[in-house]
Amino acid sequence: MNRTKTVCIIGSGPSGLTSCKSALESGLEPIVFERKLTFGGVWSLDEPIPWNSMHTNVSHFSMTFSDFQHPEGQDTFLNQKKVYQYLSNYANHFGLFNHIKFGCSVENVKQLENEKWLVEWIDSSSKTTESKIFDFLIVGNGMNNKPKQFPMELLASFTGGYKYSNRYKSPNEYIDKRVLVVGKSCTGLQIASELCNSGSKSVYLYGKGKLNEWALPANNTRIKNILKGKGNERDAKDNGVPLDLITCVRGNVYQMKDLPEKEYNIAMNKFLQQLSGNNCDEASYQNDENNFDKPFQILFTCIDSYIDNIKDGKIKCLSNHLLKGSNGKSIEFLNELDQTTSSVEFDEIIFATGYQLNFSFFEKEILDKLSFNPNDNYVPCLLYKFTFPSNVKNLGFIGIFGTPFFSLMELQSRWVNYVFSGLIDLPSEKEMERGIKEINDIRNAKYKTLFPFKDYVLFSDQLAKEINCLPNFEEMKLNNPDLYDMCFNSVLCSSVFRLSGPFSNEKQALKTINYFNQCNKKVIN
Numbered sequence: 001m002n003r004t005k006t007v008c009i010i011g012s013g014p015s016g017l018t019s020c021k022s023a024l025e026s027g028l029e030p031i032v033f034e035r036k037l038t039f040g041g042v043w044s045l046d047e048p049i050p051w052n053s054m055h056t057n058v059s060h061f062s063m064t065f066s067d068f069q070h071p072e073g074q075d076t077f078l079n080q081k082k083v084y085q086y087l088s089n090y091a092n093h094f095g096l097f098n099h100i101k102f103g104c105s106v107e108n109v110k111q112l113e114n115e116k117w118l119v120e121w122i123d124s125s126s127k128t129t130e131s132k133i134f135d136f137l138i139v140g141n142g143m144n145n146k147p148k149q150f151p152m153e154l155l156a157s158f159t160g161g162y163k164y165s166n167r168y169k170s171p172n173e174y175i176d177k178r179v180l181v182v183g184k185s186c187t188g189l190q191i192a193s194e195l196c197n198s199g200s201k202s203v204y205l206y207g208k209g210k211l212n213e214w215a216l217p218a219n220n221t222r223i224k225n226i227l228k229g230k231g232n233e234r235d236a237k238d239n240g241v242p243l244d245l246i247t248c249v250r251g252n253v254y255q256m257k258d259l260p261e262k263e264y265n266i267a268m269n270k271f272l273q274q275l276s277g278n279n280c281d282e283a284s285y286q287n288d289e290n291n292f293d294k295p296f297q298i299l300f301t302c303i304d305s306y307i308d309n310i311k312d313g314k315i316k317c318l319s320n321h322l323l324k325g326s327n328g329k330s331i332e333f334l335n336e337l338d339q340t341t342s343s344v345e346f347d348e349i350i351f352a353t354g355y356q357l358n359f360s361f362f363e364k365e366i367l368d369k370l371s372f373n374p375n376d377n378y379v380p381c382l383l384y385k386f387t388f389p390s391n392v393k394n395l396g397f398i399g400i401f402g403t404p405f406f407s408l409m410e411l412q413s414r415w416v417n418y419v420f421s422g423l424i425d426l427p428s429e430k431e432m433e434r435g436i437k438e439i440n441d442i443r444n445a446k447y448k449t450l451f452p453f454k455d456y457v458l459f460s461d462q463l464a465k466e467i468n469c470l471p472n473f474e475e476m477k478l479n480n481p482d483l484y485d486m487c488f489n490s491v492l493c494s495s496v497f498r499l500s501g502p503f504s505n506e507k508q509a510l511k512t513i514n515y516f517n518q519c520n521k522k523v524i525n
Contacts, residue, residue, distance in 0.1 A: 003027060003028060003029035004029075005027075005028050005029065005135045005136070005420070005421065006028070006029045006030075006031070006132075006134045006135050006136070007023050007028045007029070007030045007031075007134060007135065007136040007137070007138060007417070007420060008030075008031055008033065008106075008109075008117060008119045008132075008134040008136070008137050008138070009023070009030050009031065009032040009033070009138045009140060010032075010033050010106050010137075010138070010139050010140060010141045010361070011032070011033075011034065011041065011139070011140040011141035011142055012032050012034040012039040012040070012041070012100050012102075013039070013040060013041020013042065013043065013044075013140065013141075013142050013399075014040075014041060014043070014087060014399070014406055014409050015041070015140030015141075015142060015398035015399035015409045015412075015413065016032050016034070016039075016041070016138075016140040016141070016398070017032075017039065017087060017090060017091055017096055018065060018398075018406070018409055018410045018413045019032075019138045019140050019398050019413040019416070019417070020032050020096045020099050020100070021090075021094045021096060021413075022410070022413040022414045022416070022417040022418075023138075023413075023417045023420075024094070024095075024096075024099070025414075025417070025503050026417040026418055026420070026421035026423060027421055028136070028417060028420060028421055030099050031099060031100075031101060031132075031134075032096075032099055032100040032101065033101050033104045033105070033106045033119075033121055034100055034101065034102050034103070034104065035103070035104065035105035035106075035124075036102070036103070037102050037103050037124075038102065039087065039088075039091065039097075039100060039102075040083075040084050040087050040088075041142045041144075042142065042144050043080055043083040043084045043087060044084065045080065045081065045084055053079075053170070053194065054079065054080065054190075055077040055078060055079050056077050056078045056079075056083065056218075056404060057077070057186060057218040057300035057404065058077075058218065058242070058243070058244045058300070058404045058405070059076050059077060059218075059242035059244055059245065059491075060074050060075065060076065060077070060078050060082075060086075061242070061244065061245070061491050061493070061516060061519070061520075062244045062248060062404065062405050062406070062407075062456075062491070062492070063078065063083065063086075063404060063405070063406045064406060064407070064493075064494055065090060065406055065407070065410050065494060066407065066410060066494040066495050066496075066497050066498045066509070067495070067498055067505060067508060067509075068089070068090045068093060068094075069512055069515070070086055072515075076219070076242055076523075077218060077219065077242070101121075101123075103123060103124035103125055104121045104122070104123050104124070105121060105122050105124065106119060106120070106121045106361045107120050107121060107122055107129070107361055108120040108361055108363075109137060109361050109362060109363075109366075110363060111366065111392065111394075111395075112133070115393045115394050116133050116134060116135055116394070117133065117134045117135075117136070117137040117394065117395075118131060118132075118133050119131060119132055119133075119134055119137070135394065135420070136394045136395070136396075136420045137394065137395050137396075138395075138396050138397070138398060138413070138416055138417075139359075139395070139396070139397045139398070139400070140397070140398035140399055140409075140413075141358065142399060143355055143357060143377065143399070143400065143401070143402055144166075144355045145355060145356065145357060145358035146355060146356050146358055147164040147165070147166055147351065147353065147354075147355055147356075148353045148354045148355055148356050148375075148377070149353070150182060150351050150353050154323055154324070154325055154326065155323075155326045155331070155349070156326070157325070157326045157327050157328065158326040158328070158329070158331065158346075158349070159328050159329055160329045160346055160347050160348055160349065161347065161348045161349070162348065162349035162350070162351065163348075163349075163350060163351070164350075164351045164352075164353070165183070165187050165188070165191060165350055165351060165352040165353075166355075168191060168350055171194050171195050171197075171198035171199070171200065172198070174195050174198070174199075174200045174348060175198065175199040175200065176199065176200070176201050177200055177201055177347040177348050178200075178201050178202045178329075178344075178345060178346045178347045178348070179195055179200050179201075179202070179203050179204070179346060179347065179348050179349070179350065180204045180206055180331065180344075180346045180348070180349045180350070181195070181203065181204065181205050181206065181349075181350050181352060182206050182207065182349060182350070182351045182352065182353060183206075183207050183351060183352030183353045183354065184205060184206075184207030184208065184209060184210075184299075184317075184319065185207070185299075185352055185354060186299055186300050187352040188205060188207060188352035189205065189215065189299055189306050190306075191350055191352060192205045192306075192309075192315050193305055193306045193309055193315065196309050196314040196315055197305065197309070201347075202316070203309075203314065203315050203316070204315075204316045204317075204318055204344060204346070205315055205316070205317050205318065206318040206321065206323065206333075207318075207319065208319065209317075209319035209320075210297045210448075211287075211291055211294055211295070211297070211447060212265075212269050212272075212287050212291060212292065212294055212295065212296040212297060213287065213296075213297045213299060214269075214272040214273070214275070214276045214279060214287070214296060214297065214298050214299065215276060215279055215280075215285070215299045215306055215307055216243055216272070216275055216276050216298055216299065216300060217240070217243075217300075217306075218242060218243055218244075218300050219239075219240035219241070219242055219243070220240055220241050220242075220243050220246075220275060221234045221235050221236075221238045221239075221240045221241075222234055222235075222274075222275060222276075222277060223240075223241040223243075223246055223275070223524070224238055224241060224524070226274060226275070227524065232274050232275070232277055233277070234277065241523055241524055242491075242523065243275075243300070244491060245490075245491045245520055245523060245524065246275075248456055248457055248491050248492045249457070249488075249489060249490065249491060249492070250457050250461075250487060250488045250489075250492060251488035251489045253455055253457040253458060254457075254488070256268070257455075257458055262293040265292060265293050265294055265295055265296065266292045266293050268296050269287070269289075269292040269296050270292065272296055272298065273287070279307055280307040280308065280311065282307050282310055282311050284310065284317065285307060285310065285317075294447050295447045295448065295449045295450075296449075296450065297448075297450055298450050318333060320335060320336050320337050321333040321334060321335055321336065322334045322336060324341065329345045329346055329347065330343045330344070330345050331343065331344055331345075331346060354377055355377060356374055356375070356377065357372075357374060357377070357380050357400070359372060359374075366392060369389060369391050369392050370382065370383070370389055370392070371440075373443075376443065377402065378401075378402075378443070378448060378452055379401075379439060379442055379443035379452050380400060381397065381400060382436050382439050382440055382443070383397055383400070383436070383439065384427070384432045384435040384436055384439070385435060385439075385459075385462065385463065385466070386400060386401050386412075386439070386452065386453060387412050387415060387416060387463075388416070388419075388426065388432070390429070390432040390433055390435075390436050394420070396412075396415075396416030396419070396420070397412075398412045398413050398416065399412065401451065401452050401453065402451065402452075403451060403453075403456070405456055405460075406494070407460055407492070407494035407497070408453075408456070408459065408460060408463070410494065411460060411463035411464060411467065411494075411497065412463060414467050414469075414502075414503075415463060415466050415467045418467055418502060423502060424466075424467060424468065424502075427466075439452075456492070457492050460492060460494075460497075464496075464497045464501075467501065467502065468501045468502065469497045469498070469499075469500060469501030469502065469504065470497070470501075471487070471496060471499050471500055473487065473488070483510070483513070486513050486514065486516070486517040487513065490513075490516055490517045490520040490521075491516065491520055493512060493513050493516040493517075495508070495509040495512035495513050495516075496509070496513060
């Protein structure tokens with residue numbers, strides 16, 4: 001194939017790899033720039049972010065590209081090595097490694113008058129600065145570039161040790177120590193649970209609670225009883241059901257998608273209340289039903305004992321407290337409810353404060369056009385459907401939102417490359433401006449949803465519609481009810497988006513959808 005149009009891709013994590021594959025598929029010539037000497041992003045084996053015992057908090061069914069499946073018998077929840085191996089197999093299968101420049105850090109990108117991109121990078125092996133002009137630019141360097149810094153002036157006098165969660169590897173170094181975990185995120189609560197289960201002397205979890213916050217184990221042992229109408233008690237004999245096999249089912253989502261926002265929020269909060277056992281009926285962790293008309297938050301954890309540890313006093317939550325200062329190993333907190341102060345001694349602090357995007361290669365003019373806010377990890381840029389800027393041509397973004405779902409990155413990468421190759425057109429300027437306004441409203445909303453795109457299934461179908469690969473489900477229901485049942489009543493299978501449209505493979509897609517359906521039934525039943 002004569003590939004005359006070139007595309008620069010920044011990053012070789014899941015976003016970068018699927019962007020490279022989609023570029024090749026579309027007849028473009030990609031070059032992927034990776035600053036490290038290996039691929040995989042946060043799943044790279046030399047990447048410190050995943051700690052030793054860390055597993056994904058969604059099942060591998062939700063971390064699957066549409067035309068490359070995990071091997072049969074794959075673990076339900078994957079550790080770093082398993083995700084890395086899957087990405088390696090994917091890259092080998094589609095011949096992506098020949099298009100990656102390892103050890104090459106992109107330092108500057110500049111849009112020229114002809115709307116092409118001048119890209120400058122430093123080659124770590126030769127220590128030289130090189131440059132090349134590309135027709136298109138894709139940014140897929142991920143959300144977890146650098147830890148969001150905690151204001152250390154409050155801890156200037158603290159004499160204990162501290163580190164950010166991207167440097168946490170094992171609870172063994174915290175045995176018999178008093179530990180403060182800062183950040184009530186999925187990462188924070190998983191580390192806190194692991195510490196108190198592994199011999200830490202005391203564990204405190206500091207961070208503001210959010211409205212309608214539900215702590216749910218990724219592998220849920222209540223689901224089977226709920227589905228059988230036997231209440232929602234945990235079944236000690238049950239191996240559990242991955243949460244995404246219930247929450248990421250198209251039929252369930254479509255039943256609720258047209259509800260008014262308040263009715264939708266009430267229905268979802270009641271459902272999550274049931275799934276969580278009302279946060280295990282822990283008194284200090286109750287949500288006010290008067291607020292159920294507001295958006296919900298799910299704290300996924302692979303450790304089922306999180307709230308049990310709170311009940312037993314092994315984890316002490318400081319949700320309604322403000323950190324006021326420090327002296328030696330003593331840290332002072334203000335209780336916002338009764339305005340009392342207290343001091344607690346700690347040997348170590350672990351900051352699970354999230355991450356910031358690294359767009360240091362962009363000039364200020366471009367960042368301004370993107371309305372980039374480095375302190376907003378929820379909606380850092382104003383992009384049409386989180387993918388295209390409305391006022392910068394030949395530029396696309398992949399995975400610039402917090403998501404574990406590989407299929408979203410793949411759909412974005414297909415969309416961007418299909419537009420760049422001329423296979424499809426972008427929406428009208430008016431439509432893109434309307435879409436950007438919606439994203440701005442999401443950014444400024446008082447109450448945030450779990451993901452900025454609200455729902456994984458609905459957003460997947462929206463992206464698929466943009467690239468003309470969303471099946472006609474009404475026709476499917478009439479002509480192939482068995483396939484319709486699998487597409488609507490099993491966990492979302494990304495291969496649905498290869499049944500029709502550009503670069504479809506109906507035979508392979510049907511085989512994968514059937515396999516997903518069989519696995520889904522086996523796990524739930």
